Amino acid sequence: MTTERLFSESYLRRLESLALVFRRLAATQTQGERRSSRRGHSVEFADFRPYALGDDFRRIDWNAYARLEKLFVKLFVEEQEITINLLIDNSPSMDWGEPNKFEYAIRTAASLGYIGLVNLDRVRVQAMYSSGERAPSLKPVRGKRSALTLFNYLQSLAPAKPEGLIENSVVEPLKQDHGIVFVFSDLFGDHWQNLVNRVSSLGNAVALFHILSPDEIEPTLSGDFSLVDRENQAEVEVTADFETLRQYRKIFTAWQTQWQQFCAARDVAYIPVTTTIAIEELMFSTLPTQGVLV
Amino acid sequence: MSFLNVAGFGLALLLPLIVLMYLLKLRRDERPVSSTYLWRRMVRDVQANVPWQRLQRNILLILQLLFLGALILAIARPASQSAEILNQSLILVIDTSASMAANDVEPSRIEKAKQTAFDLVKSLSSNARVTVIAAGIRPRTLVSLNTDRRAVNQAISQIRAEPGESDMASALQIAAAITRRQQDALTVMLSDGNVEMPQFSSLPGTFRFVPIGASNKNQAVQMLSLQTNPADLSLTAFAQVANYSREAVARRLGFFADGALISTADLDIPPGSEQSALVSGVISTTQVIEARLLESETGIDFLALDDRAFAVNRQTGTIKTVLVSQGNLFLETAFSLIPSLDLLVINPGDPIDAQVELLVFDGNIPAGEIPAGANILFIAPPVSTEFFTVTGKLDLPIPVKAEPVNPLVEHVDLSGVNILDAVKITPPEWAMPLIEDRSSTPQARDPLLFVGEKEGRRIAVLAFELSRSDLPLQVAFPILISNLMTWLTPGSLNLAPAEIQPGAPINLAGFAPSEVAANSIIRIIRPDGSRVEIDPAIHESVFNETDQLGLYSISTDNEDIQQFAVNLFSPQESQIAPTRTVHLTGAESSPVEMSVITTNREWWRLIALLAVILLSIEWLVYHRATLSELLQRLLPARSRTGAHLK
Numbered sequence: 001m002t003t004e005r006l007f008s009e010s011y012l013r014r015l016e017s018l019a020l021v022f023r024r025l026a027a028t029q030t031q032g033e034r035r036s037s038r039r040g041h042s043v044e045f046a047d048f049r050p051y052a053l054g055d056d057f058r059r060i061d062w063n064a065y066a067r068l069e070k071l072f073v074k075l076f077v078e079e080q081e082i083t084i085n086l087l088i089d090n091s092p093s094m095d096w097g098e099p100n101k102f103e104y105a106i107r108t109a110a111s112l113g114y115i116g117l118v119n120l121d122r123v124r125v126q127a128m129y130s131s132g133e134r135a136p137s138l139k140p141v142r143g144k145r146s147a148l149t150l151f152n153y154l155q156s157l158a159p160a161k162p163e164g165l166i167e168n169s170v171v172e173p174l175k176q177d178h179g180i181v182f183v184f185s186d187l188f189g190d191h192w193q194n195l196v197n198r199v200s201s202l203g204n205a206v207a208l209f210h211i212l213s214p215d216e217i218e219p220t221l222s223g224d225f226s227l228v229d230r231e232n233q234a235e236v237e238v239t240a241d242f243e244t245l246r247q248y249r250k251i252f253t254a255w256q257t258q259w260q261q262f263c264a265a266r267d268v269a270y271i272p273v274t275t276t277i278a279i280e281e282l283m284f285s286t287l288p289t290q291g292v293l294v
Numbered sequence: 295m296s297f298l299n300v301a302g303f304g305l306a307l308l309l310p311l312i313v314l315m316y317l318l319k320l321r322r323d324e325r326p327v328s329s330t331y332l333w334r335r336m337v338r339d340v341q342a343n344v345p346w347q348r349l350q351r352n353i354l355l356i357l358q359l360l361f362l363g364a365l366i367l368a369i370a371r372p373a374s375q376s377a378e379i380l381n382q383s384l385i386l387v388i389d390t391s392a393s394m395a396a397n398d399v400e401p402s403r404i405e406k407a408k409q410t411a412f413d414l415v416k417s418l419s420s421n422a423r424v425t426v427i428a429a430g431i432r433p434r435t436l437v438s439l440n441t442d443r444r445a446v447n448q449a450i451s452q453i454r455a456e457p458g459e460s461d462m463a464s465a466l467q468i469a470a471a472i473t474r475r476q477q478d479a480l481t482v483m484l485s486d487g488n489v490e491m492p493q494f495s496s497l498p499g500t501f502r503f504v505p506i507g508a509s510n511k512n513q514a515v516q517m518l519s520l521q522t523n524p525a526d527l528s529l530t531a532f533a534q535v536a537n538y539s540r541e542a543v544a545r546r547l548g549f550f551a552d553g554a555l556i557s558t559a560d561l562d563i564p565p566g567s568e569q570s571a572l573v574s575g576v577i578s579t580t581q582v583i584e585a586r587l588l589e590s591e592t593g594i595d596f597l598a599l600d601d602r603a604f605a606v607n608r609q610t611g612t613i614k615t616v617l618v619s620q621g622n623l624f625l626e627t628a629f630s631l632i633p634s635l636d637l638l639v640i641n642p643g644d645p646i647d648a649q650v651e652l653l654v655f656d657g658n659i660p661a662g663e664i665p666a667g668a669n670i671l672f673i674a675p676p677v678s679t680e681f682f683t684v685t686g687k688l689d690l691p692i693p694v695k696a697e698p699v700n701p702l703v704e705h706v707d708l709s710g711v712n713i714l715d716a717v718k719i720t721p722p723e724w725a726m727p728l729i730e731d732r733s734s735t736p737q738a739r740d741p742l743l744f745v746g747e748k749e750g751r752r753i754a755v756l757a758f759e760l761s762r763s764d765l766p767l768q769v770a771f772p773i774l775i776s777n778l779m780t781w782l783t784p785g786s787l788n789l790a791p792a793e794i795q796p797g798a799p800i801n802l803a804g805f806a807p808s809e810v811a812a813n814s815i816i817r818i819i820r821p822d823g824s825r826v827e828i829d830p831a832i833h834e835s836v837f838n839e840t841d842q843l844g845l846y847s848i849s850t851d852n853e854d855i856q857q858f859a860v861n862l863f864s865p866q867e868s869q870i871a872p873t874r875t876v877h878l879t880g881a882e883s884s885p886v887e888m889s890v891i892t893t894n895r896e897w898w899r900l901i902a903l904l905a906v907i908l909l910s911i912e913w914l915v916y917h918r919a920t921l922s923e924l925l926q927r928l929l930p931a932r933s934r935t936g937a938h939l940k
Contacts, residue, residue, distance in 0.1 A: 092328075093328040093329040094328075096327075096328035097328065101328070186328065186329070188328065188329035188331040188332075189329075189331060213328070216327075216328060216329075216332075221325065221919070222919030222920055222923060223323070223919055224322045224323065225322055225323050225324070225325040226322040226323065226324045226325065227324075227325055227326075227327045227330050227333055228324050228325065228326045228327065228330075229327065229329055229330040229331075230326055230327065230328055230329065231329060234330055234334075235324070235330075236330045236333045236334055236337055237322055237337075238333060238337070240919050241918045241919045241922055242918065242919065242921075242922025242923070242925065242926065243922075244336075245922075247336050248332065248333070248336055251332055251335050251336045252332055255332060255335070
């Protein structure tokens with residue numbers, strides 16, 4: 001699959017104008033081009049501060065000393081190289097909806113990963129489900145030229161068997177590569193809170209993309225049905241009438257509110273996404289207002 | 295509550311079928327969803343109201359079962375017996391025959407029938423029309439299609455039992471004629487069932503028979519006859535008593551001669567059979583013999599009407615008749631057939647008894663003085679007399695009745711009568727010709743027989759000798775002689791029959807006076823003492839108010855009293871055992887039986903409506919999701935428009 005298929009050139013060019021921002025950026029060992037809130041060694045001036053014993057005297061601003069006869073140390077924005085982790089829920093429930101949730105997640109992940117690559121960040125992709133021992137993942141790539149690798153890898157991902165959530169293989173790498181974690185999931189399942197909890201507790205900046213298709217938000221059932229779960233084939237008998245649908249909406253709203261509160265408590269950015277929202281709108285309108293992109 | 299179509303419940307077999315189909319259908323449509331995570335949560339939530347939820351799950355099944363149940367119930371046609379009559383037209387046919395006078399039910403059958411009729415009328419809806427037909431000897435329609443309840447009740451209260459048989463056939467014909475014009479008519483026959491049902495094709499509408507009566511205990515004087523002993527003219531009365539009960543009874547029969555008890559007879563009558571009693575040697579002057587069942591302790595008798603019978607002795611009062619003849623076998627034979635004639639045959643010229651009442655001159659004329667007051671019959675007078683003039687002789691006259699035809703010769707057939715010759719008589723002024731000679735000139739035909747009254751006598755003149763014609767060999771002869779004798783002996787012969795059936799008409803033509811007594815009036819005293827006066831000049835001389843049992847007396851101004859009896863000799867009426875069933879030969883030809891008058895108020899319409907409602911509810915429930923969606927779309931639309939309007 002080619003880049004053109006995933007995104008248009010103009011879209012990619014527009015993406016290049018965007019940059020990731022996060023209130024909380026986790027420091028990594030390697031310096032990168034990511035602006036961080038920590039003051040450090042970079043060419044971008046941040047602030048002055050009075051010289052204190054032990055400071056690198058090379059950073060004393062002699063011009064200031066000449067004007068003010070006081071020693072000031074120049075502080076620079078510390079430029080860090082951070083890892084952008086794209087955690088993608090590839091459970092069968094994601095392969096659903098029109099437009100398809102999984103595809104939407106892939107495109108969103110690709111867009112964000114591309115922004116990361118353009119900004120010389122490391123981008124890592126981690127699928128969360130696997131039929132095997134380890135969940136498929138893409139080793140961190142860096143630089144704009146790796147975009148094709150990223151895109152190809154994302155497109156090669158496919159929904160896996162439902163029971164194989166490899167939680168440890170998802171969480172462990174994050175312990176080494178602190179940075180930004182983007183989680184793309186429909187959050188169907190009770191295990192998701194635990195996972196988000198663990199990921200956020202590692203000091204990463206976490207953004208949770210709650211991706212849902214319209215029929216999950218507003219079911220259009222009518223009559224008696226036996227609803228079959230795609231993941232575990234579990235059946236739920238439902239007589240879909242006005243009352244039932246009302247009940248469902250109530251439950252749904254409560255569920256979303258619960259996630260919102262859960263994320264807020266852990267400083268996780270909770271971004272509910274309906275697949276009907278155009279990806280451009282998401283990238284250029286929704287995410288900047290959410291404080292994810294600039 | 296009863297069911298008119300119990301077979302309809304057979305459809306209940308469909309109920310398990312629905313359940314079965316439901317069980318088969320219970321497999322719901324499978325619909326894959328991305329995840330049942332939220333749905334499971336919801337179901338968990340809803341599980342709190344489980345019983346209702348279970349019920350709701352099967353609400354379609356319950357509704358369908360209810361619908362089918364209601365449908366089956368409607369098909370079974372449930373009906374509640376209602377005292378209220380829902381028909382729009384009620385035709386009451388009340389039997390007023392003699393047996394309805396029986397008092398085996400309090401106070402009597404006819405009163406009971408009337409009470410039932412009142413009740414029926416009361417239970418009618420106010421706009422229903424009522425017809426009351428009294429089925430007596432002559433059925434009468436008392437009120438017809440009347441909505442005025444007061445008039446109807448008045449008509450019913452007028453009804454009395456009549457002492458005869460009822461003409462139920464005619465009554466029901468009238469009812470049928472009315473029901474044919476009426477929709478939804480109910481014909482109710484109130485009777486003890488001792489009636490002859492008609493054989494007509496159909497009685498439209500509904501027919502109900504309300505049997506009245508409870509007992510069959512009755513004994514009746516079934517026959518009473520009188521015979522004269524030729525030897526001493528004494529009378530012998532013969533009576534027959536029938537027992538219609540199912541038990542043997544001992545009854546005492548009393549014979550009364552002119553009101554005085556002359557004899558009794560103790561009769562032990564087995565059930566359903568008869569016993570006879572005889573009393574002989576009753577003096578010949580007795581006018582009326584009555585046979586009466588006397589009060590009894592053993593035999594219970596609910597019908598009093600048939601316990602008495604009267605017989606009128608008509609053998610009294612012989613008429614002294616003298617036949618002046620040289621011997622006429624025909625005449626003597628004809629006279630001997632009239633028992634009341636006390637006939638004496640003498641030769642012409644012999645002295646005539648002054649007490650004689652009727653003189654017959656056969657081929658001669660009176661030689662001497664004719665006794666005063668005696669009526670005279672001349673047969674072929676040879677010469678003129680003081681009453682008429684003989685002018686010659688007629689050869690081979692052809693007899694025809696004179697116009698207008700006199701009742702005396704009305705039934706006398708002259709067509710085959712041949713006459714050799716006759717005396718030509720110029721009719722006097724008083725004469726009324728009965729038979730004329732057709733061969734003479736039409737303007738002045740010669741009379742062959744004429745009658746008339748002169749100087750208080752009745753005179754009849756026959757212009758030909760019996761031996762010179764074949765009249766005596768004809769059937770017409772005894773009739774003619776009898777008629778002439780009747781006319782010549784007024785008040786002395788049996789002008790009225792001694793006994794008739796109740797309600798039968800009696801012809802009083804014989805009492806109709808001749809022109810002499812044109813202003814006389816016939817008076818009849820009925821058994822209850824009521825008087826009826828008949829003016830023959832105005833009314834038909836037919837008396838038909840013979841609807842009372844007992845003795846009737848007829849009298850005119852100048853005639854003696856004559857009596858006749860009306861007796862109920864009707865086994866059909868005396869057999870008072872009530873019938874529970876009557877067979878009405880109608881289109882269905884099935885026996886119509888109804889012990890209690892009720893109408894079925896049917897409920898199937900209501901239940902069918904319920905079924906339709908249930909079906910509608912079922913449909914709504916089935917499509918509730920679609921409907922709720924529709925509602926949902928509709929409501930925001932409405933609120934939007936509302937906002938827009940603001």
